[in-house]
């Protein structure tokens with residue numbers, strides 16, 4: 001990011017976070033050419049090989065690694081060229097220095113990248129916990145239980161102060177939908193964060209590389225040597241396990257008071273559905289083994305979640321089908337279409353939660369529950385007719401579309417409208433009353449950045465204090481479920497109309 005340019009959130013989206021030229025200090029990094037000569041290394045090789053990077057760069061890897069481990073690294077590299085993923089070796093020794101390490105091996109398109117992480121004493125017992133987590137899945141009755149219990153289990157296993165499940169919303173903002181935490185820290189449950197907190201290129205990277213960790217926001221990143229003159233020539237660290245993260249994000253975490261962070265991607269149908277996001281208030285990095293297990297777990301968890309969400313959707317369409325059958329079974333030939341619909345008002349209300357229902361057909365207006373007056377309905381249908389759509393239309397604030405409308409004593413604020421004929425259109429209308437609505441944002445979402453002491457330097461916002469957005473003139477949000485139910489009902493009604501007229505013309509014959 002050019003720090004002299006004026007602040008613009010799209011700058012954020014352009015920071016090349018995979019080309020920053022630094023690693024974090026909890027491991028050692030080497031990049032080899034195809035002849036297995038070290039071309040680049042992190043500046044901290046002395047802690048691993050007993051030799052500085054000036055000595056290491058230009059030397060063959062075998063100078064520093066014993067024959068057996070070298071052989072394993074080569075096999076792992078072969079495997080990674082087939083799988084396209086990082087291959088891993090655990091609990092190896094570097095003989096010359098006696099250091100025990102876990103290793104990650106991959107090819108970045110240009111170089112063979114090998115990363116070493118020292119194994120520390122206080123590592124978590126290393127039996128596979130994925131299996132035990134999977135065995136719990138069947139105990140959870142629904143997707144929400146699955147999500148909540150998973151947060152709890154991960155918090156227990158990793159010891160992070162806070163483990164959240166963060167779900168992206170259609171506009172890119174996100175919400176903490178489950179949380180497990182240590183008693184000393186504040187709860188973030190239910191808080192919403194704007195899309196700009198996780199810029200585009202980061203989301204794109206997180207689709208490919210599923211796990212990232214920031215072990216200590218106060219630890220200086222380690223340069224990769226020789227240093228590139230500009231980021232274009234920097235080594236691509238997209239799949240590096242030690243990649244130093246964006247200084248902007250480090251500042252964000254510092255503003256939050258967080259010292260260490262880890263997040264794992266949840267991908268459903270090829271899209272970033274959410275993250276398992278973890279915070280710690282002192283430096284922390286789970287061992288590479290534990291991170292490897294978590295990554296695997298997150299993939300299986302995403303599949304389970306996806307199938308649960310699908311099943312829950314199916315249950316909902318069963319409900320719709322039942323209503324459909326009920327309505328179809330009750331169609332007779334007698335009476336007008338509107339009185340036929342009126343008889344089904346209560347059945348239809350069970351499908352779309354509302355405060356009132358109405359139908360307007362050939363200027364005949366019938367209602368049940370709170371609805372707006374015929375004058376307003378006429379204005380509303382004129383508006384709806386202009387929408388040039390044969391699909392369900394939802395409005396959450398009638399004030400926004402009707403001239404001089406105010407919810408008045410009826411309090412009707414929103415409508416879900418189903419067109420039931422071609423123009424001039426007739427409609428089935430579900431009304432909802434105004435309801436005070438509060439969205440809890442962590443800080444003002446319109447001010448995701450602020451200015452630093454030196455003018456236009458971009459700084460993520462420093463206040464995460466609860467910032468409430470309240471609306472009094474709107475109805476409860478029409479959800480995807482409401483819209484899908486409305487759309488199925490539209491199809492049912494078309495069938496009803498056809499049948500109704502068929503039976504009437506049959507009678508006339």
Ligand code: BLA
Pocket residue numbers: 009011012013015017164166174176188193196197198199202212213214244245246248249252261262263275277279448449458459460461
């Ligand atoms: C990355 N931002 C991230 C990440 C998260 C968040 C989870 C992934 C890295 C990690 O695991 O820490 C955001 N963290 C959150 C949110 C919560 C949380 C929403 O715990 C809620 C509880 N950030 C800004 C602005 C910019 C920005 C204004 O606020 C840009 C100008 C940038 N965020 C930013 C960047 C990354 C990031 C560049 C990528 C970091 C990297 O992987 O290098």
